[in-house]
Amino acid sequence: MGGTKIPYARQDVTEEDIEAVVRVLRSDFLAQGPVLPAFEEAVAGAVRARHGVAVNSATSALHMACLALGVGPGDIVWTSPITFVASANAALYCGASVDFVDIDPRTWNLSPVALAEKLEHAARNGRLPKVVIAVHFTGEPAAMAEIGALCRAHGVAIVEDAAHALGAACDGTPVGANIHADMTVFSFHPVKIITTGEGGLITTNRDDLAAKLHALRSHGITRDPAALTVADAGGWYYEQQSLGYNFRMTDIQAALGLSQLQRLDQYINRRQSIAALYDAGLEGLPVVRPYRAPGNRSALHLYVVRLPEHDRRVIYDGLHAAGIAVNVHYIPVHLQPYYQARGFRPGDFPEAERYYADALSLPMYPRLADDDVARVIETLRGLL
Numbered sequence: 015m016g017g018t019k020i021p022y023a024r025q026d027v028t029e030e031d032i033e034a035v036v037r038v039l040r041s042d043f044l045a046q047g048p049v050l051p052a053f054e055e056a057v058a059g060a061v062r063a064r065h066g067v068a069v070n071s072a073t074s075a076l077h078m079a080c081l082a083l084g085v086g087p088g089d090i091v092w093t094s095p096i097t098f099v100a101s102a103n104a105a106l107y108c109g110a111s112v113d114f115v116d117i118d119p120r121t122w123n124l125s126p127v128a129l130a131e132k133l134e135h136a137a138r139n140g141r142l143p144k145v146v147i148a149v150h151f152t153g154e155p156a157a158m159a160e161i162g163a164l165c166r167a168h169g170v171a172i173v174e175d176a177a178h179a180l181g182a183a184c185d186g187t188p189v190g191a192n193i194h195a196d197m198t199v200f201s202f203h204p205v206k207i208i209t210t211g212e213g214g215l216i217t218t219n220r221d222d223l224a225a226k227l228h229a230l231r232s233h234g235i236t237r238d239p240a241a242l243t244v245a246d247a248g249g250w251y252y253e254q255q256s257l258g259y260n261f262r263m264t265d266i267q268a269a270l271g272l273s274q275l276q277r278l279d280q281y282i283n284r285r286q287s288i289a290a291l292y293d294a295g296l297e298g299l300p301v302v303r304p305y306r307a308p309g310n311r312s313a314l315h316l317y318v319v320r321l322p323e324h325d326r327r328v329i330y331d332g333l334h335a336a337g338i339a340v341n342v343h344y345i346p347v348h349l350q351p352y353y354q355a356r357g358f359r360p361g362d363f364p365e366a367e368r369y370y371a372d373a374l375s376l377p378m379y380p381r382l383a384d385d386d387v388a389r390v391i392e393t394l395r396g397l398l
């Protein structure tokens with residue numbers, strides 16, 4: 015097996031994307047121009063949300079979402095242990111603490127059964143979380159109807175971490191429509207579904223949250239005449255009314271995102287085709303293929319397999335030696351040294367740890383050719 019190196023993920027940038035970015039570079043506004051609101055509207059429209067607020071990363075978006083919901087010292091935020099560390103760190107930025115809800119062994123998403131138990135226990139002890147951050151891991155929508163009902167019953171707010179799930183849907187409703195959540199967060203890092211280089215976006219249907227997000231994104235400053243405390247103070251006048259940050263996205267980035275967004279359906283369809291090739295090619299092998307619920311449309315950001323009968327390290331190294339840069343998503347967050355130092359221990363979330371022991375992410379990105387998929391399957395077969 016030879017050939018070129020195959021990464022696990024890669025962006026797709028077209029000549030149209032480049033032209034869209036160059037148009038902004040030649041225009042009057044590199045930041046705070048007209049492209050950013052156009053991008054926000056386009057993403058919000060695509061996922062059927064009322065508001066879209068773009069920021070410089072999904073990490074900032076998660077941080078702002080927690081702040082907008084009033085998360086602070088003394089509060090607790092729950093999320094899945096099988097996620098990127100940013101989902102958990104968001105709570106810590108606000109001075110709150112983090113706890114985890116174990117995953118469902120079939121979907122690898124936050125388990126509604128574990129959530130129900132943990133909520134009942136927390137309610138008895140008066141230690142309910144302020145927010146649950148549900149992650150659509152790999153792009154497969156989490157069980158939001160159940161998670162939403164459980165959280166609402168206990169007055170707990172819900173944020174969906176949809177960093178993997180732009181273009182995903184549940185029973186025909188796009189992820190990001192916020193049917194069961196207060197806010198949804200997307201990422202536009204180059205490995206994700208569409209890219210702005212770095213970037214993120216929050217959707218919400220709540221006007222109050224959208225206003226808070228706008229303030230948090232830009233220093234807590236407003237120029238809206240209706241919101242100012244002083245009337246007719248002059249054209250230069252603005253007020254800082256709360257403490258915000260500079261989490262803004264540039265028009266340069268928004269132009270790339272807006273151009274990429276035109277290909278969203280095409281991207282998800284290609285990811286679905288690649289997944290179908292993997293599904294068929296791995297049939298009959300001692301490999302657990304990723305579950306996709308009927309009624310869900312996964313964005314298939316990742317195609318994760320589990321290798322219960324093999325030493326994952328050997329398979330990982332063998333594929334890398336053959337030029338196939340497979341990866342592992344994720345090391346359970348509670349096992350990171352920083353979280354261990356905060357009191358978490360191996361054994362705390364056994365399904366997440368079992369998952370981590372044998373999971374492997376195969377290459378998955380729209381430009382991955384059928385031949386490359388065949389090469390991955392053949393190399394993997396040879397190693398099993």
Ligand SMILES: *Cc1c(COP(=O)(O)O)cnc(C)c1O
Pocket residue numbers: 070071072073074097098100101149175177178200201202203212213214
């Ligand atoms: C990528 C990712 C993030 C962070 O996104 P950035 O845009 O890189 O800050 C958060 N959560 C999950 C699940 C991710 O995969």
